[in-house]
Amino acid sequence: MKKIIALLIFVVIFTALAKASQGDKEIKRLVNKLDDYQKANAKLLKKIANIGSPAIPYLLPKIENKNSLTYHLAAEVFSLMKDPAALPILANIYLKNRSESSFNALSIVMRKRKDLCVYLDTVAIDEDRLILCQNLLSWVVRKDSLLVGGKSRVYNHEYNFKNDSVIIIAEQDVSKKYSFSLSDKKVFIFNENERLDWADKNGKYYYLSFNVCIFPLSYNDINEDSFGLADNKDNEAIAIVGISINPQGSRSFKGVWLTGSGISSLWVKKNGKWHSEKIFESWIS
Numbered sequence: 272m273k274k275i276i277a278l279l280i281f282v283v284i285f286t287a288l289a290k291a292s293q294g295d296k297e298i299k300r301l302v303n304k305l306d307d308y309q310k311a312n313a314k315l316l317k318k319i320a321n322i323g324s325p326a327i328p329y330l331l332p333k334i335e336n337k338n339s340l341t342y343h344l345a346a347e348v349f350s351l352m353k354d355p356a357a358l359p360i361l362a363n364i365y366l367k368n369r370s371e372s373s374f375n376a377l378s379i380v381m382r383k384r385k386d387l388c389v390y391l392d393t394v395a396i397d398e399d400r401l402i403l404c405q406n407l408l409s410w411v412v413r414k415d416s417l418l419v420g421g422k423s424r425v426y427n428h429e430y431n432f433k434n435d436s437v438i439i440i441a442e443q444d445v446s447k448k449y450s451f452s453l454s455d456k457k458v459f460i461f462n463e464n465e466r467l468d469w470a471d472k473n474g475k476y477y478y479l480s481f482n483v484c485i486f487p488l489s490y491n492d493i494n495e496d497s498f499g500l501a502d503n504k505d506n507e508a509i510a511i512v513g514i515s516i517n518p519q520g521s522r523s524f525k526g527v528w529l530t531g532s533g534i535s536s537l538w539v540k541k542n543g544k545w546h547s548e549k550i551f552e553s554w555i556s
Contacts, residue, residue, distance in 0.1 A: 537550075
């Protein structure tokens, strides 16, 4: 009787392992289709995304693929995943090797998954948001050396805020509760009507606006050994932070004044402190 029971247990385990192996082969087959743009349609991307965590080990090599189409498609799969482990694992891959392809994949996912952002709290002040915005404000207005990578400065037809005694910030991704510090300048946070009122009274000017998206990184319930997270769990969050220099005319202004500029930057919070990682986009119009 004991032999029969042992045999049955062996059969059950063997069958389960065989099914798991077959399942892994199928996942690998599906993911490998990402190498062929003719096979990688929206239906395939969604099907892989719905697999969740079991597909991640097969997707990660695609993220490091030098073929831009392959890592772009793999990033699209990550952006479709509902699995909470997807973003922390992808962030960890970039922070371990800082390759161009892993960065591009990470930026794709962060842009598409704004639903994972910590949004502006209009009641309380988010200290992380305040620190990030203050750093960018100081960098643009006072030219402090806080950022690394990419463009060295936000260009706006040689315009700078050196001679401005007042800095206007749009009430966008920051609230009036926020207080920014610039030693020799006053800083006001205005809504649209207030910005127009200021232009009506003082003439056309440039104001600043922020775009902040903070992604907390939670490593709970993720197998550290499988994804090499043990040495990177002190990375608490990543953020995309943008700042734009925008023109503002008065209500009676009829001319064409389209000049503006801006940057987007990546930041990492490690051991309680935010560090500038990279400027990955700059623009001027």
